[in-house]
Amino acid sequence: MDFNCQIILIEKSKEYYYLIDRYIKEINQTTSVNYQLSWKNNLECQFREERKSRPTQPACIYIIDFWFLVTSCNPNLQKYSSSAIVDGDLKKAIAQVKNSILRSQSDSVIILTDDYETGIKTLEAGATDYLSKEELTLSSLERCLRLNFANSYLKQENKQQKPTKIELQCRELARSNAELEQFAYVASHDLQAPLNTITNYAQLLELRYQEKLDDRGYKCINYIVDSAKKMKTQIEDLLEYSRLGRQKSTWRETDLYLVLQQAVSNLQSTIDSEQVKIICDRDFPTLVVDSSQLVVLWQNLLENSIKYRRQEPLVIQIKVEEQENYWHFSVSDNGIGFEPEYKQRIFQIFQRLYTQDEYPGNGIGLAICQKIVEQHGGNIWVESQINKGSTFYFTIPKQSHS
Numbered sequence: 512m513d514f515n516c517q518i519i520l521i522e523k524s525k526e527y528y529y530l531i532d533r534y535i536k537e538i539n540q541t542t543s544v545n546y547q548l549s550w551k552n553n554l555e556c557q558f559r560e561e562r563k564s565r566p567t568q569p570a571c572i573y574i575i576d577f578w579f580l581v582t583s584c585n586p587n588l589q590k591y592s593s594s595a596i597v598d599g600d601l602k603k604a605i606a607q608v609k610n611s612i613l614r615s616q617s618d619s620v621i622i623l624t625d626d627y628e629t630g631i632k633t634l635e636a637g638a639t640d641y642l643s644k645e646e647l648t649l650s651s652l653e654r655c656l657r658l659n660f661a662n663s664y665l666k667q668e669n670k671q672q673k674p675t676k677i678e679l680q681c682r683e684l685a686r687s688n689a690e691l692e693q694f695a696y697v698a699s700h701d702l703q704a705p706l707n708t709i710t711n712y713a714q715l716l717e718l719r720y721q722e723k724l725d726d727r728g729y730k731c732i733n734y735i736v737d738s739a740k741k742m743k744t745q746i747e748d749l750l751e752y753s754r755l756g757r758q759k760s761t762w763r764e765t766d767l768y769l770v771l772q773q774a775v776s777n778l779q780s781t782i783d784s785e786q787v788k789i790i791c792d793r794d795f796p797t798l799v800v801d802s803s804q805l806v807v808l809w810q811n812l813l814e815n816s817i818k819y820r821r822q823e824p825l826v827i828q829i830k831v832e833e834q835e836n837y838w839h840f841s842v843s844d845n846g847i848g849f850e851p852e853y854k855q856r857i858f859q860i861f862q863r864l865y866t867q868d869e870y871p872g873n874g875i876g877l878a879i880c881q882k883i884v885e886q887h888g889g890n891i892w893v894e895s896q897i898n899k900g901s902t903f904y905f906t907i908p909k910q911s912h913s
């Protein structure tokens with residue numbers, strides 16, 4: 512296999528360009544690496560070009576004339592000989608170049624110098640190698656290039672994974688989601704203790720001051736206890752919801768029909784007492800999933816169909832369909848349905864369309880369903896017509912998303 516390696520010589524004049532170019536032509540005849548030399552008298556200008564041309568650029572080696580470096584970093588140093596350059600200035604100069612090179616994602620930096628001591632100091636300061644101007648020969652250049660190419664090529668390979676803007680945004684989103692999850696978890700966990708204290712003391716108040724409390728006093732305490740209980744279940748739900756993302760789930764190859772059967776068997780007594788008829792496709796796939804999460808998904812959807820039923824016999828139809836990259840599932844009922852305008856809102860946490868007295872519930876079931884489906888890499892949505900029924904759809908990709 513042939514490799515490409517770009518060498519960029521940064522030098523004020525073209526003095527060394529012709530010599531190095533000649534050597535490189537010779538080296539190219541005896542190696543599988545194709546070295547391409549270009550010359551630039553200005554580092555910044557090179558960076559600007561480079562930023563545009565990435566990421567197609569092959570492995571890259573910079574050869575930087577130290578005098579160019581010194582003069583471009585600090586014009587006052589021009590009048591000194593290299594041995595007269597104090598450590599601080601040299602380190603600063605190299606650091607500046609290294610910094611710019613890091614910014615422009617380049618790889619190896621070889622310093623071209625006519626002073627041994629400067630060579631050593633540039634190495635200490637971060638250059639990958641140095642070449643002596645006086646002793647620049649075909650073999651010294653070849654050795655230096657080979658070593659630096661290997662280094663540069665490896666780095667380039669790693670950098671292939673340089674994230675795109677979208678990937679960066681995804682990472683940022685994942686980070687802030689994780690932070691939010693962490694917050695929800697900590698908040699719901701830590702809120703439990705003070706809430707328990709409120710409930711306990713309100714009940715104690717009722718018990719200890721029974722004789723002294725009038726009807727209004729009792730009512731007030733009952734409000735406190737009821738609200739605290741409601742808040743407790745909400746906190747527990749929130750905790751369950753945030754745990755979904757935190758638990759190290761077990762993903763394995765699972766027959767999804769067995770998963771559905773498990774959910775049905777968990778609800779069997781309600782299904783019997785409500786005389787629910789379930790019509791179900793059989794050709795379910797086997798996929799790599801977190802089966803316990805999928806049991807919860809089916810169970811929530813079936814429970815809702817049962818809860819939001821009408822008087823007439825309840826029929827639930829479950830369908831499964833293979834698509835190119837996904838398996839497509841649907842759960843239809845002939846229940847009360849709802850106005851289509853709510854079809855997004857009902858997936859939000861604690862959003863419900865009825866009061867507790869009309870239909871008991873906490874408004875978290877569908878938010879959990881959505882989270883489970885999304886953790887599997889799929890989507891969930893609903894179509895509904897009031898007094899006709901609802902169909903919940905969800906997809907699970909064929910490829911594991913774990």
Ligand code: ADP
Nearest residue numbers: 815816819848857863864872873874875876877
């Ligand atoms: P909950 O049932 O506790 O209210 P969910 O998150 O499971 O919480 O559901 C949110 C809302 O979506 C419900 O309050 C209800 O109004 C509506 N909903 C869910 N499933 C159905 C269904 N099968 N038929 C009609 N409405 C439904």
